[in-house]
Amino acid sequence: MTALVLLDHEGGQIRKAALSAVTAATRLGDVHVLVAGDAALAQAASQIAGVSKVLHAADARYAHELAEPLAALLVSLAGSYDHIVAAAGATGKNVLPRAAALLDVQPIPDVVSIVDAQTFVRPIYAGNALATVRSSDAKKVLTVRSASFDAAPAEGGSAPVEAVAAVDSPDVSRFEAVHLSDSARPDLESARVVVSGGRGMGSEEKFHALDPLADVLGAAVGASRAAVDSGFVPNELQVGQTGKIVAPELYMAFGISGAIQHLAGMKDSRVIVAVNKDPEAPIFQVADYGIVGDLFEVVPQLVEELKK
């Protein structure tokens, strides 16, 4: 059996989450990958360990990974594959369900575990339940949670690259612009340490109190939905059911109460630390280490200690 993995990319780099999708796909059989973009991306894809063939779509219409042309391309290639896989990021979630509908298949999103070629485990109800589902579709179309699969090594492979021709699709969408947040910090979904703030941060300015701590730990910065809704930080930092799902080695929650929607995004972290004024905050029920106190006092003390 062979699986086709759609490798999504950003800023000229293959996203790390896509490497986790490759690992998931190796459990299903031989792995081919589809990369839409310039030749350098195809070259990078061919180096990924475990990949046996790279399909390279160089046509300009695919460069921005718009769902309409890319789903049509996936459908045209689907005949040779039993599984079509992508990381459960913005691109995979946008493109794969469309392709699945065109193939008359019910997609299986956010897979956290592969039981066998037909059977998958996925969280439902904000991660409050784990459903094991068996697909009766001839082809399986799935997105996988990168936090649940190790990233495939980006080096060590030497897969041949094969060009794929563009296919017709409805000309109904056009890319206008993209605004990426410029951040020198590690990617939230693949960071080893995540430092997150909630409504308790108080304001956009005060949210920066976490910066020195993130710097000293080399951590990514995240946020709860409350912090995003209050306008402290942009949406792409949101950790939770409706934001990013992370599972770092260390997750530090500051001023976050621990609503179920937030826990859904971080409760698989190896070690959780919570700092909150409220000793009854639900976050303490999942935290390995907690401090009841004012985060604006605790954070500078932590920075001081960590510098020692």
Added chain:
Amino acid sequence: MKILVPVKRVVDYNIKPRVKADGSGVETAGVKMSMNPFDEIAVEEAVRLREKGAASEVVVVSIGVQQAQDTLRTAMAMGADRAILVLTDESPEPLAVAKVLKTLVEKEGPSLVVLGKQAIDDDMNATGQMLAGLLGWGQGTFASKVDVVDGRVNVSREIDGGTEQVSLTLPAIITADLRLNEPRYASLPNIMKAKKKPLETIPAADLGVDMAPRLTVVSVAEPAERQAGIKVGSATELVEKLRNEAKVI
């Protein structure tokens, strides 16, 4: 132009779901149900587009049991003009929902379908994309801003590293992200008025869509519980524990 807004009745987001003892699913009997929060955002956006003069009618639709009428009345109290309930005892998968919606789109002829980005029960995040695929329409998913201009809809989309702008030919599909808007509360007079707005019920069987599930639920289980840890007294103690006990820094 007409806007169609599909809404779903789900377990209220404040309720902690309980897995049934026999592992067949999540308990929904006797549990408070509400409109899926993303669908409220979708209804709000459609009503705002009508208030701005960009749309002439907002039609809400739900697929499910008789009680889904309550969800449709809520949407009408927020400003939707009329409602359609596709009655079924099943809880259809996104593929079947998308096929049912396609038949309604063909019947109603909307220029825009606005959905929530995902339902908070099955967390699928698929129906809007699937409907767009079946119709061959453009899709503006995870929308945080929507502008209808000269036969096109311009959409700002939340993507992993920031935002992206796309422009779609109408008719098109939009799925609402959190930041699109702040849904209004339905006022009491509007709740009363909504009771008089038209609500059409169509048995799902009349639409000729195969609703058979493609995914069999083998089991539903509680996730592994995390053990509550310890409270420490100071930053010094915390760093010591993280270094020597947890060994994460």
